[in-house]
Amino acid sequence: MFSFDVHSIYRLMRDNHIQFSYKGPITRDVLASLGDAIKEKLHRDDCDAKVVRRVFSILVESAHNIFKYSSEQVLSEETQKSTGIGLIGIGKHAADTFVVFSGNIVSSEEAEDIKQRLELINSLSREELKQSYKTQLKSGTVSANGGAGLGLYEVARKSERPIDFSFTDLDNGNKFFEMKVYVKVEDQNG
Amino acid sequence: MDKYEVMATKTTPYILLDPQSGELLLAGESWPENAMDVFHPLFEKLDEYFALDKEQLRVEVKLDYHNTSSQKLMRELIFRLQHAQDSDKNVILNLYYLDGDTDMMEDWEELMDDMSLDYHILERTD
Numbered sequence: 001m002f003s004f005d006v007h008s009i010y011r012l013m014r015d016n017h018i019q020f021s022y023k024g025p026i027t028r029d030v031l032a033s034l035g036d037a038i039k040e041k042l043h044r045d046d047c048d049a050k051v052v053r054r055v056f057s058i059l060v061e062s063a064h065n066i067f068k069y070s071s072e073q074v075l076s077e078e079t080q081k082s083t084g085i086g087l088i089g090i091g092k093h094a095a096d097t098f099v100v101f102s103g104n105i106v107s108s109e110e111a112e113d114i115k116q117r118l119e120l121i122n123s124l125s126r127e128e129l130k131q132s133y134k135t136q137l138k139s140g141t142v143s144a145n146g147g148a149g150l151g152l153y154e155v156a157r158k159s160e161r162p163i164d165f166s167f168t169d170l171d172n173g174n175k176f177f178e179m180k181v182y183v184k185v186e187d188q189n190g
Numbered sequence: 191m192d193k194y195e196v197m198a199t200k201t202t203p204y205i206l207l208d209p210q211s212g213e214l215l216l217a218g219e220s221w222p223e224n225a226m227d228v229f230h231p232l233f234e235k236l237d238e239y240f241a242l243d244k245e246q247l248r249v250e251v252k253l254d255y256h257n258t259s260s261q262k263l264m265r266e267l268i269f270r271l272q273h274a275q276d277s278d279k280n281v282i283l284n285l286y287y288l289d290g291d292t293d294m295m296e297d298w299e300e301l302m303d304d305m306s307l308d309y310h311i312l313e314r315t316d
Contacts, residue, residue: 028223032200049290053255057293060221060257067223083223134300142226142262150258158293 021089021101025074026066035059040076047185054158054183055090055098061151062102062179063088069114070104071174096185097160103178111167111175117152118179122162129152129156160184194235196299202228203253207235209242214249215255221257229263236270240288246280247271254288256297272307283309 013021019041035056042052063086070084073138086104093099106114124132135155140149156163164180192211198218214236222228226231240246244261249271256264268283275281285293285302298311306308 028201031245035200049288050293053291053293056255064223064259081202134303137262137265137300138304141260150262154258 005181016091017093018089018091021087023085023087025083025085026063026070026075026088028074028082031060031063034063034088038095051183051185055100057158058155058181058183059088059090061108061155062100062181065151066102066104069106069177072105073112093182098182098183100159100180100181103176105170105174106167106177107174111177113122114177115165115167118163118165119139121152121156124156129153133157155181158183191235191238194232196231203256205232207232207239209239209244211244212244212248214247215252216250217252219255220253220260221255222260225257225259225263228260228265233266233270236267236274240274240277240279241280244279245283246284247274248284250284250286252286253294255294261297261301268301268305268307274307275307281307283307283308285309285311289313289315 011043012018020034020037022030024030038059039052039056042055066084066086066088068084072083072084073082075081075143076083084104086100086102089100090100091101116130121129121132133150136149136153143149160182166178168178169175170176193209194205194207196205201222203216203218203220203221206213208214220228228284251264253260271281271283285298287298295311295313302309302311
């Protein structure tokens with residue numbers, strides 16, 4: 001029935017310096033444990049508190065995107081609400097750069113919407129990004145599911161740009177959306 | 191009205207609205223899936239508080255981390271405080287950020303930059 005070997009997963013994670021990865025329903029408890037594990041790991045590695053906070057923030061905003069946009073949903077026993085399934089994790093991209101990665105299945109309509117938003121965000125300068133974030137913060141309201149339309153802006157603000165993303169076509173017309181976000185360890189004075 | 195106190199969880203802040211001392215405190219982390227679940231009950235209690243014959247409210251925001259959904263609701267909180275001030279309440283607002291957390295300091299600056307409410311952004315080392 002199962003035709004995979006654990007060793008191949010081990011090698012894939014080791015060779016790509018992936019420190020954590022989780023695939024499944026992104027519930028609040030999962031996110032809280034993942035957050036704790038990552039904070040502890042980064043602190044142990046003597047990471048700058050600012051970098052830890054940025055990595056954590058990007059993780060939270062990416063996870064909330066999966067909550068909302070994943071077309072694979074299950075009913076959470078914990079909250080009795082529907083929650084999205086996806087994959088999320090962090091790794092080391094280079095000695096001074098972390099990567100927060102996430103992936104989930106989306107409908108082709110959602111894919112188009114996400115693509116347009118990310119392309120826009122990637123086209124903005126730092127200053128324009130700051131202004132767009134502020135405009136979004138000050139306009140509109142929070143949607144029924146708690147979305148403020150700020151998540152991707154926040155991800156972009158706290159990372160090296162551009163945000164790396166792609167879509168893979170799936171058989172049923174849906175797409176697999178993946179996003180890699182890089183966070184650089186700044187100079188202590190930076 | 192009774193004291194309104196909500197204990198912190200991993201993803202929601204400690205909240206205390208104490209009509210005796212005239213103080214509202216938010217502390218800890220705020221990144222629930224839906225921040226309205228945290229803030230809307232608080233807004234109702236605040237309405238109740240401002241309906242009392244109280245002249246002052248001191249607001250202390252000591253969050254270590256809050257997500258974008260919470261930031262949006264913080265803005266709604268500030269609007270409510272501003273409205274109270276415009277209705278002759280004395281509102282003292284202190285927004286704290288952890289030592290060295292310039293990202294949060296900027297978050298607070300952006301939150302407040304078009305508000306008429308008096309406020310202080312303060313570094314904390316606890």
